[in-house]
Amino acid sequence: MIQKSTKSNFISGFLVFLIALPLCLGISKASGFPPIAGIYTAIIGGLIVTFLSKAPLAIKGPAAGLIAIAIGAVEELGGNDPFLGYQLTLAVIVVSGILQILMGIAKFGKMGDMFPISVIRGMLAAIGVIIISKQIHVIMGVVPQSKSPWDLLAEIPHSILHLNPKVTVIGLLSLALLFGHPYIKNSTIKKLPAPLLILLMAIPLGFVFNLSQAHSYTLGALQYEIKPAQFLVVLPDSFMSGITFPDFSQLLSYTSIKYILMFTLVGSIESVLSAKAVDALDPKGRETNLNQDLVAVGIGNTIAGLIGGLPMISEIVRSSANINAGAKGRMSNFYHGLFLFLFVLLAAAIIKIIPNAALAAMLVYTGFKLASPTEFKKINSVGLDQISQFLTTLVVTLLTDLLVGVAAGIALKIAIELVQGVKVREMFDLKTQVAAAEDGMVIKFSGVASFINYLKFKTLIDAQPKNQKIVLDFSEAYFIDHTFLNNIHNIQNKFTKEGGELIKAGFENHHFQSKHHLSTRRLINNPYRKTSIPSALSKRATIIQKMAMANGLDFEAHLSPSFVRPYLSAFSILTRLRRAKNFVLGTREHYSFMICDISYVNVGDFSTETNSATIALIFNIAKGGVPDFYTQKNSDLFHLANQYDFELMPKSKDLPFEVYGNNASLTDSFFTPKMATLIAEQPYQIECKRREMLIHKDWQRISEGASMEDFLHYVDQLASEVVRKRLEEATVNKM
Structure with a gap:
């Protein structure tokens, strides 16, 4: 088991390294730091913080959410001297790291719970807009003149008119690949991380366009300049020569104190919320000690600031990729840092040929996810009070800075409560x-x-x-x-x-x-509750009840989730189950089944969103002849193989779908022609563990009426064929 866990952590650490490398470089450049700074941070987060935090699956490294603070500190503290601003900002990071250590010791790990959610999401959306406003110009190979987010956005038309075609081709293709990656049909390509695919595309294009050599070229009547120092990643001559020490000379200035507070507050909130989100994704349900994690992150940030690195947090995107890649424990974070360290030592030449436009595209995509229209829609659906707090935080942050924006959002939140009669x-x-x-x-x-x-x-x-x-x-x-x-x-x-x-x-x-x-x-009248008929079933429940009665089945609209929990104990959905209702229960001669609606959570960056699905469970199948497996027709589910320790089974029967399992001979013999046809012709996913079968339609809710009737018929057909196969094998064995 230990050897298998080590192998899984090693592989997942390598896959996360492939994602982390370009992101560390891009975040560093966007923050006004040398590209190597982000790699220093990720190495410290992997090789040192892993053993201080003991967070099960979190990846520590630089985060896009702190870009706005870092670039603001460099520009305000350094004035016209970016390198001085970088050194002064390092001093700020050191002090904020020490404050984080003290906060962890004082048990401030719960601080993420005491900030209004819509204010936090408004802050993140503002960060997303700031990232986009700065990096969109890099994609086009243009150096903007403006500094503020509003002015940078207004300058986009000017950059379009003066774009560098070669650089823009790389940037736009990278952006298209990022947005198009979820829609790739080829399962082999889809399994490759999008940042890796971008590098595989952008680096060769850099050679084609000769970005490593200063030259000019013409397109039509216009002439363009290629400057390697502007369009490619620049690294120091050696790993050690890039180390930069902080300048503490302005530490007591108002600007330094402001950014110490911003790094401490925003960095701590992001890290705590990210760690909680990663815990919610953990298939084993482990929890991070948030106070200990805050101390570990503070130590990591103090060390990073002392040698020239960016601040770190528990980074959600890389952590999610870590879990999906099959990580079993914290050593995957260590291996990701180790691979970064070895790569910079042994293959720095490859980093130097990465086009900056490709890195900028990754950051624009990150910014878009933070400030996407979907985010506005989600907040708006919760209520006018939430969207007003969200927009206030967003707009004030863009006009001023993060601290003022967050303060404005919280002030509006309190004002709304006072208006509603709260003292x-x-x-x-x-x-x-x-x-x-x-x-x-x-x-x-x-x-x-x-x-x-x-x-x-x-x-x-x-x-x-x-x-x-x-x-x-x-x-x-x-x-x-x-x-x-x-x-x-x-x-x-x-x-x-x-x-x-x-x-x-x-x-x-x-x-x-x-x-x-x-x-x-x-506490007044609730317009969304029909108090005149409190016991009435919903429209959906009524239709499902009639279907159950017509088929001689039992129906219960409301049962405790604890009723369904034992049947789901073998499946990964259990840890995300919130509620269950509309139960259809049936018992046949050789099996029993249950169909119900469930609510479950998908974990986003900093909160959980609830989704609905209809599932069926077939159970009480007699022992023997039923292997553990799951079928796959949707390549987005490939990470289940890592969660269940399953492998792709050989297609000796030429099945029209992929099957993952842990017993090749048993799994292969299990699928009869009729069973294969049943699975292939219907849009259902099948998961089987401990002789219990979970059936669902890609975790979506099945509409009532005819569709639910079809689902019931399918469950009976599949269960009957499984039982027929098992009884046939039992008869043969007796002979």
């Missing part, structure tokens, strides 16, 4: 009553449940055993904000994993800010 003292005073119940306990709220007093609730709930049922009764709470509800939604996962339940209740008389299930609510 200032109530924001800080969390009123709860704890009472024992027959199967657990009830926590009853009164007054206000706000982002400001959430940490008091967190202390209370953390002290309770997670293997019990706890009902959170908000029936007498006057005001409950979105951040408070979202944080509760996130910690429900802990209870789920340990066999307990955390249930929110008592919203019958509350007004919801929107139809979103986590929207802010106040």
Whole structure:
């Protein structure tokens, strides 16, 4: 097992290295630092911080979210001398690293929970816009004259008119590859990380366009200049010669203090939230000690600042890639840092031929994800109060800086609560009553449940055993904000994993800010609840109930999630399950099955988004003849092989789909022609573990009516064929 874990960590560390290399270079250049600075940071994060943090799967390294702060510090502190600004910024990073260490010791690891979610996402969106405004010009090979984000955006038409065609071709092709990567059909190519594909395309194009040699060329009547120092990555002569020491001479200036606070605050929040998001993706459900992690990151940042590196955080994109590549533990972070170190030592010449336009494209893509229209739509769906906080933080940050933007967003949040009748003292005073119940306990709220007093609730709930049922009764709470509800939604996962339940209740008389299930609510009439028929089934539940009755099956609209949990214990979806409803239950002669709707979470950068799906479970199949496997018709699911330790099975039967499993002979003999046809002709994914079969339609909800009826028929057909095959084998064995 140890040897297998080492192999998985080694491979995933190598794959993350391929992604991290160009991102470290691009983030460094965008931050006004030498390209080598980002690599120094990732090496420290891998070789040193790995053993200080013990975060199971997080990758430590420079992050795009700190670009805006870093470039602002370099420009403000250095004035017209970028190198001086770089040295003065290093001193700022050292001090902010020390502050992070002190914050971790003081147990500030929970600080990410006490900031309004929409303010944080507005800050990140502003960072995305800043990144785009600066890097879009690099894609076109133009040096802009402006400095502020608004002016840089306004200067884009000018850059388009004066673009360098050779450089722009590389930049635009890189950008197209990034946006098009999710739609690639070829499974082999799709498995390659997009940054690696960009390098495989951009470096040869750099040779074709002769970017390494200074020259001029004409296109039509226009002449263009190629300057290698501008268009290619520049590295120091040796790894050690790039080390730069900080300049502490302006440490007590207002500008330095401002950026110390910004690096400390934003860096710590990003790192804590990223670590929590990575934990939610961990198939084993492990949790990072956030205070210890903050201390480790602070030590890493202090060392990075002392030798010329960027600040680091637990980086979500690389961490997600690490998990999908099959990492089993923290050593994958170590190997990623080791590969970066060896590559810079032994193959620096390759780095020097990477076009800057390709790196800029990666950053523009990152900026777009942070500030995408989808992000605006998600925030807007939660309510007018959330989109107003989001936009205020975004706009004020672009006009001023991150600290002022975040402060403006929080001030608006507090003002909105005051307008809605919340008193200032109530924001800080969390009123709860704890009472024992027959199967657990009830926590009853009164007054206000706000982002400001959430940490008091967190202390209370953390002290309770997670293997019990706890009902959170908000029936007498006057005001409950979105951040408070979202944080509760996130910690429900802990209870789920340990066999307990955390249930929110008592919203019958509350007004919801929107139809979103986590929207802010106040204790008045709720326009989204039909109080006249509280026990009525939903339209979907009614249709499914009629279908179940017509087929002689049992139906239950609402059962505890603990009912379905034992059947999902072998499957990776269990850790992300939130609720289940609309149960159709059936028992046949040789098997039983259950069909239900579930809500589950997909983990984004800094919060969880809830999705719905319809699943079927076939169980109580007698022992023998049913291997562990899953079918694959969607190449996005290839990472399941790493989660289950499965391998691609040989297609000796020429199956029209891929099968992953851990027993080639048993899996191969299992698929009869009829079974293969059933699986191939229907759009369902099959996962089988411990003789229980999980069936779903690419984790989507199946519409009621005819589609649900077809799904039921399919489950019966597949289960009958599995049983027929098993009985046939049992008869042969008896003979």
